Amino acid sequence: MHTPVVARHVTARWLAGRNMSPEQRGDVVLMVSELVTNAVRHGRSRCTLTLTDLGGDLDIAVADRSEGLPEVQPGHGGDAPAGRGLVLVQRLGSPLVVVPGLGDKTVHAVVHLNGPAQVPRASDIVRPSSAARR
Template sequence: MTPFLRRHRELRGSGAAAQARQEVRGIIDEALLAGLTVRRRDEEDALLVTCELVTNAVRHTRGPCSLDLAVRHDGIDIDVTDHSPEPPRPRTPDPSGALGGYGWLLVSRLADDLSIRPVNGDGKTVHAHICTG
């Protein structure tokens, strides 16, 4: 299905997650103005998934990452591409919160579809789909 709206953004550094959230809010605002239905819960899920994927890409890989968003009639596609071929690894969550470990678990529960594909042998794209409406 052809995307209704698309956005692409190169991200790096400590402000990457905030920039990514801004992109998600912007594309959802455009979708709403165009008459598409995006529930508040779906928007929140897309914000959390995007923030987590971008934060992990910036924290655990070298170089910048890119964010590609696409709004389709059935949902929001979130693609985060980085320069590490290593897939995300689930970790045992730290109950104190000090060491994290909740990110991939959170993404796995919120995304309706989640996949990882290699990019040019020296990177990967993590794809998440959030169903809307």
């Protein structure tokens, strides 16, 4: 499963030109890694990573070809072998927004670059081009 590794490298390169602290870049790369890992593991197919600068917010969107909705399992301890990825993303300050589709779904995590994350509006994350991919 080399997809998360590729996603981390692509994200790090994309973030290199952005005005962010090294800590914030590291957090975003970790969030991407967790979201892509979940998509590959549970979606059992290819996934699509989209990073969008929303003018002060960063939308991390990972789409996969599974209709199964992710479950946040906050009861997992630090020594559990799996199940901590979405909890980690939320602890890094990002609300999760899941946009289900017919035969797929997209999980969004939004990072507010100048403070706490903001929950995105549907108009920010539902784009006409996403329907064209189907």
